[in-house]
Amino acid sequence: MNITIGHFLMISAALFAIGFYAALRRRNIILVLIGIELMVNAAVINLVAFANVNKNGNAQDGKLMALFAIVLSAAAIALALAIVVKVYQHFKTINPDEVEEFKN
């Protein structure tokens, strides 16, 4: 069986859907963050997959972009986790439904 670009895209779409669901529905903010991370990873898979398909330009561009995205998401996660710690200290919970300070 020949592995085509379509297979990569299906996996990343499934991954994105799983992440999307986790980010919206989970009651634990850590799992929400994991969901977001899954969505970022789905995007990174797409980047790597399209890098292989594209023959016209520089073949390394897509891989470089993937690496950059991984680093950025790691930094963002670190910041998000720090906020989560602070939120926990303040509200004594990490359930996003109970944190309604943004209202009003």
Place this chain on the structure above:
Amino acid sequence: MNWLSILIFLPIAAALVLLLMPKGAAKVFRPVAITIGVVQTIIAGILYVKYLSNPQGYQFVERYDWINLNLGTFGRLNIDYFLAVDGLSLGLLLLSAFVMTIAAIASSEIQKDPKAYYTLFLLLSAAIMGVFCALDFFLFYVFYELMLLPMYFLIGMWGGPNREYAAIKFFLYTLFGSIFMLLVMIGLYFSVIDPITGEHTFNMLYMMDAANYTKDSYFSIFSSDALLFNYPVRFLGFIVLFIAFAIKIPTIPLHTWLPDAHVEAPTPVSIILAGVLLKIGGYGIIRICYGIFPEAAIYFSYWIGLIGVISIIYGAFIALASTDLKRMIAYSSISHMGFVILGIASLTSEGVNGAIFQMISHGVLSTMLFYLVGVIYQRVHDREIAAFRGLAQPMPRYTMFVVIAFFASLGLPGLSGFIGEAFTLIGAFKSASVNALLPRGFAILAAVGILIGAAYFLWTLQRMFFGAARFKGAEEWNLKLKDLTATEYVVLIPLALITILLGVFPSLLFDASNNTINAWVHETWIHGIANLKSMQSLLKF
């Protein structure tokens, strides 16, 4: 020296000083007010003596540009600061200064918020002086309105239980009059031209001369179509001004504010009201209504005289039926001021001189009467006639002053009331044969008012002061009803002396007023008849 400006601004300066003083200095407020009053009286006295040496025309004139605005297409707005007095206003000025002094002395009963009280009091004093001195209509109006405000507060804040009603009534009545006065004043401004500069002017003396009206202005007698509601505008102007001043005097049927205001006002305010403010009505009619619209004055003199006669009799009858002493005196004021109207309407020198004398005499007498009411009200807080009987027993000296005041008011010769009443009536009677303005019956009917006057004063004397002593408050009142105190003597003795002095030497006032009034009567008659002739075409309705 700018004597008149000093008279006006002295109390204002004193009021400012009072405002700067701490509340704790309440003790000095009354002495300050009294001092100002005394100084004003002395100044007015000096002016009076100076004037007597040559009692002709306007004197002590002060005239400056006050407001001079360029209004573009409307031309320039010219308002002068123009003060002067003549034989008509001088006596009233002296009376006002004197009455204000007496009122300041009588203010000892005021306990609530003395600072505000005396500030308003002094402001009122300034406004009153200004009204009698101003010869610029705008300036007159400013002072006239300025008088209203302190008076409203003085009644409304320091008055009796129903004071707000009385104060509002007073305020609305007067405002009603003065708003229309404002209209006429503006109309006059746009009709009259200063013969020297050729610009519009508020100067009353220019308004009195028909030659100064621009040809087709509203108030010009030469304009052929000066009709409003099919009526000559000048006549309407006269009526409106007359109503404004008739409210002040007051005449029937515009009098109902007076009894309420008097009954509710504290003693010193009643004194000012009766002693000075009512005179502004009479002064305004002579100076402004008759001065500016002589033809309307002649045209309506029958009705004006009738109003005077009805006021005399109506006021006397209601005084006869009154059960409250202060209300009785208030209605007797209406009756006595009716003589003023009648005298003015006669347009004879006797009548108008008598009217001025009557105003001054009534100023002194009503001051005395209201003060006398205040004396017993302060002691027992009651002034129902029926509550007292035989007051002469505990208070013989007080009764003596009451007898003087009552007999002077009912026109006993030798006291001031007689001269004024007699000469207004002589004038009214003479009018029929001199200028045919009033029928003779008016004088006779008004004389009946004198009779009823005697009835109610004597009846009150008999009921309240004579007989065996018996009071509503029984023993408690017997202790409270002490004879006069030193302060009360200080107030009453000068008043009684002036009453006697004016009664015996009426020349004291007539010498000052006679020349002015002779000229005034002459000019009013000449101008009035000439204007009536010019307006002949308008008088077909």
Place this chain on the structure above:
Amino acid sequence: MNQAITYQVDPLLQVLNVSAMGFIMPLLGFAFLSLFTLKEKTVWYVAISALVASFFSLVVFFKPLVHAHQYFTISWFQIAQSNFQVTLLMDDTCFWVLTMIHLVTLMVVLFSGYYMKAEQRIEKYFAYILLFFTAMVALVMVNNLMVSYIFWELVGFASYALIGFWRTKESAILANRKAFIINRIGDLGFLAAIFILYNQFATLNLQSIEVLVQQSPNNTTSLYWASAAILIAIIAKSAQFPFHVWLPDAMEGPTPVSALIHAATMVIAGVYLLLRISFLFPLEVLLLLKYLSLFSILMGSIFAMVQNDIKKILAYSTISQIGFMLFAISIGNNQLALFHLLTHAFFKAALFLAAGAFIHENKSQDIRLLKGVSKQMPLVFYAYTVASAALIGFPFTAAYLSKEGIVYAAFSQSGFNITNVLLVVSVLLTSIYVSRMWFHLNADKTATKLQSNPLAMLLPILILSIASLFFIFSINPLHLESMWLAIKLDHVPFVFSLGMIAMSLFGVLLVKYTPVILNPNESNRLVLFLQNGAYIDQLYEMVFVKPILKLAAVLKWLDRHVVDALVDGIAKLAITLAKISDWFDRKVIDGFVNLIALIAKRFGDLIRISQTGRVQTYFLLALMMMAILAWFIY
């Protein structure tokens, strides 16, 4: 008066003259007494010395000026072009009336020292007497109607104060009010006359008016009105019908006051004024006066016949006697009127003072209770008898001369007619009421004699009764041959005199032998009617006083409930209008604005639902927005 000379002397001399006339001393006395509270004796001395000083100046300064018929003129004040002056007149008439006033006042003040002993406020009493005296003297001397009016009212005021001197006595304070108000009606007549004359002649000086009247006799209409108006003043002041009602009531005052003011001086002011001004009166008005005065003469004497109060009898007698004086003027005999005025003053003052002595010692005014006074105080009673004889008009009294003169003048003028017969009847009636009084006072012969007769009581009564005798005025008891008075009377025929005397005697005998007259039956309707003065008082009360008070009450009601209600109504209307516009403003205009605001709010609320405050919702929304955005781009 035909050779009137007006002297214009320098002001200082004028002042001196006036003060010499004795205004100043009594006026000072008045001021002094009314301001200070003094011991009773001191008060009395002050009053007496003021009067003596005035009397002295009358004799020493005034008398020498009399024959020159002088006027002294002082400028008072000026109005229009008219100069109002105080003109003092000095002529015989003036001098004699002044002398009478001085004498009577002096006697009354003397007597008051006895009568008013130990009264409260005695200094006020004498102060008012002095005020009255000053005003009365001035009233007699001034010759200007305006100034006359002033003193005319001032004597009225003094009378008011003195009638009501006992201020706690209810009847007295009602009487003085009545006296003043009825005199006020007369004063209105006086004022009206002043208006008319001033209007006509532009002056109020009587001598100028007299000249002007003589110059142009054709302005009669105004003279009719003026004389009719002043007639009202005269009959009110002189207590003639229909204005007599105040005089009997005025007897509530102290008796010396009645003697001075309500018998001898003030009430004759009307007569005196008429003497001065009678040149104005047209014949028709004089005729009216004639009937009025005749009516008063009869009415006064008839009422006097049934009274039991000695002072009321004397009061009605005064009304009747003043009627005689006015009658004399009405038939054109001014000199007789003046003569009767003088004689009446003395004998009536004597009668009043004697009555005062009786009342003071017996504490009663009822003649039936005073029956022993002839024995109690014989000397006073003799004096009283002399004065009574004068009142009846018996020979050897001065009043015989004057009264007989008046009756004879009436007959010689118009012969035998009904008015003159009535005049004679009134002489009879006078005789009846006087002798009735006399018999009553002389009824009890057993009374004990009074221990002490103070000189202050005795002296004035005796002097005044002596002054009622003929020799004061005339050396001939049966005809006036005066040493001083410049009065010329017609010689009365002997038969006429005899008839008059017989008439008077008949009256005395009638009383003596007719008990019904002496003691009228008090249950008799007619007697009751007369005793109450024909109920004229009640009539006035019903016709004038009550309706006036009613009218006043009605006007007061109207003032409160119509005139004032109108004003309040207008104010209420304004407030109601304000309330309506307030409602409109609130409900309609504001409502519209609020509606718009409400719509905006509801819309906002709708949007607001999305704002849950939950991170995940926002996240979802953000993605949805991105999706929509993407959909738009492609």
